[in-house]
Each structure stands twice: as structure tokens, then as C-alpha cells.
Amino acid sequence: MEERMSYHLEGRLLEVCNCNVLCPCWIGEDPDNGTCDTIVAWRIDKGAVDGVEVGGNTIAAVAHIPGNILAGHWRAAIFVDRNASAAQEQALLKVFTGQAGGPVADLAALIGEVVSVERAPIRFTVNEGKGELAIGTDYYAELEPYRGALGGLTTLTDTVFSTVPGAPVFVGKAPAYRSHNATLGIRLDLSNHNALQSTFSFDG
Numbered sequence: 224m225e226e227r228m229s230y231h232l233e234g235r236l237l238e239v240c241n242c243n244v245l246c247p248c249w250i251g252e253d254p255d256n257g258t259c260d261t262i263v264a265w266r267i268d269k270g271a272v273d274g275v276e277v278g279g280n281t282i283a284a285v286a287h288i289p290g291n292i293l294a295g296h297w298r299a300a301i302f303v304d305r306n307a308s309a310a311q312e313q314a315l316l317k318v319f320t321g322q323a324g325g326p327v328a329d330l331a332a333l334i335g336e337v338v339s340v341e342r343a344p345i346r347f348t349v350n351e352g353k354g355e356l357a358i359g360t361d362y363y364a365e366l367e368p369y370r371g372a373l374g375g376l377t378t379l380t381d382t383v384f385s386t387v388p389g390a391p392v393f394v395g396k397a398p399a400y401r402s403h404n405a406t407l408g409i410r411l412d413l414s415n416h417n418a419l420q421s422t423f424s425f426d427g
Contacts, residue, residue, distance in 0.1 A: 229427065230318050230325065232270035232277070236387045236421040237349045237356050238263045239364040239397045246417040248292035249392075251383040259288040260409045262364060262402055263386050264356050265319070265423070266347040272314035272323065280304040281345040282315045283358055286334070287407045292384055296335040298407055302343045302358050316340065318427065325427015326388040338406045352376050352393035352420050361403040366418045368395040379419070387423040395420060 240246055240261035242254050264283035271277060286299040301319070303312045317323045321331030348354040352368025369377040380391040397418040402411045 230270065230272040230314075230323055230425065232265075232267055232272070232318070232423070232425040234268040234270070234423060235266045235347070235349055236264070236392070236419070236423055237266075237347065237354070237364065237366060238386055238392075238419045239356075239366070239400045240417050241400070241411055241413060242417045244396045244415070244417050245379070245394055246419070248288070249379065249382045249384050249419075251291070251293055253291050254288065258290065259292065260402060260407075260411060261286050261288065262356070262358070262362055262400075264345070264347060264358070266349070267315070270425075272318055275310050275314040277307075277311050277314055280307045280311055280315060281347045282319050283345060283356075283362075284319075284334070285358075285362060285402060285404055285407065285409065287409060292333070295333040297333050298336045298338055299334045300338050300404055300407060301340045302345065302362075303340070305342045305344045307342075312342070318425075323427050326425055327427060329388065330386060349420050352395050354420075361401075363399060363401045364397050364418065365399045366395050366420055367398055368393050368420070386419075387421045388425075390421050390423045392419045392421040
């Protein structure tokens with residue numbers, strides 16, 4: 224019997240897209256524009272994949288979603304932190320392309336085509352709903368959270384779709400969101416569109 228890889232990952236998520244605030248994809252509705260162009264970045268603060276420590280790295284997907292998010296058929300460009308070792312890159316790709324099973328595999332199954340896998344310098348400073356993401360020179364997002372009447376972070380839970388299965392997300396907006404990928408047909412320079420942030424713990 225084939226031995227399945229095991230993993231435990233803890234970290235932070237940033238997701239931005241060209242939907243308006245709040246993105247309808249999370250509750251299973253169609254994207255505001257009919258299609259959705261997104262960046263989803265997972266910062267691994269600590270964890271291991273089949274014994275390979277992967278903490279301190281970020282992996283991100285730049286994706287074009289052609290319709291309802293639950294229907295899949297995403298086209299995605301994958302970016303791995305330039306500082307990751309070869310072993311760390313291989314381990315992260317196995318998890319985030321679904322080969323290692325677990326909760327991430329259900330999400331990875333929505334990707335119909337990976338158009339590229341690249342190394343890039345990735346800066347991820349998002350914490351508690353606020354911060355920045357930069358991937359090379361073609362991708363940038365800034366995040367500001369929404370807050371409740373008493374100042375607490377606005378959260379979204381129990382959604383039909385999630386890029387961090389099992390965790391609540393902080394609802395926010397991106398004062399700046401830039402994404403340029405010719406292969407995917409993405410060329411965006413937007414302000415004040417959807418952004419979400421979360422912490423996650425994945426076990427597979």
C-alpha cells in the first residue's frame with residue numbers, strides 16, 4: 224500500500240481578488256464580475272511535511288477562476304518563496320497541489336490547470352487583518368480590516384467555501400491590488416476591492 228505523506232502546518236493567509244467587498248465566492252455565489260482573478264498566499268509560520276521543516280516560507284497561487292468558485296477549473300500560477308530549499312519547495316508543492324491529501328487536497332482539486340511554478344521573492348507582513356503581500360514585481364496587495372462597533376475584527380465563519388478550511392477569516396479590503404500575468408490574462412491595478420485574512424492550522 225502506498226504510504227501517504229503527513230503534514231502539520233500553521234500560519235497566516237491573505238486572499239485578494241477583483242470581486243467587490245465582500246466576495247460572494249465564499250458563500251457559493253457567482254463572482255461579482257462573472258469571473259474572478261485572485262491571489263491566495265499561505266505564510267507557513269511553523270510546521271513540517273513528512274519530516275521536512277517548512278516554517279518561514281510562503282507559497283502563493285495567482286489564479287483565474289472562470290465562473291462559480293465551487294465548479295473548479297481554476298487556472299493558476301504557483302509561486303514558492305525564493306528562500307525555500309529544494310526539499311522545502313518539493314514538500315510544499317506536494318501539499319498545495321493536493322498530492323498529500325488532507326484538507327488542502329479538497330481546495331487543490333478546484334485547480335484545473337497549473338500554468339507555471341516559479342520561485343520568487345515573497346514579502347508577507349499580514350497579521351491580524353493588516354499588512355502587505357508582494358510577490359516579485361508583478362503582484363502586490365495591501366490589506367486593511369473591517370472592524371465592529373467595539374473595534375474588534377469583523378470575521379466570517381461557517382462558509383461553504385474557504386481557502387483555510389476550518390478557520391474563521393477576517394473580512395477586509397485591499398487599498399491596493401496589482402496583478403499582472405499574461406499567461407492567465409490578468410492585468411489588474413485596483414483599489415478597495417475584496418481582501419480576506421486568516422490564521423490556519425492544517426493537518427493531513
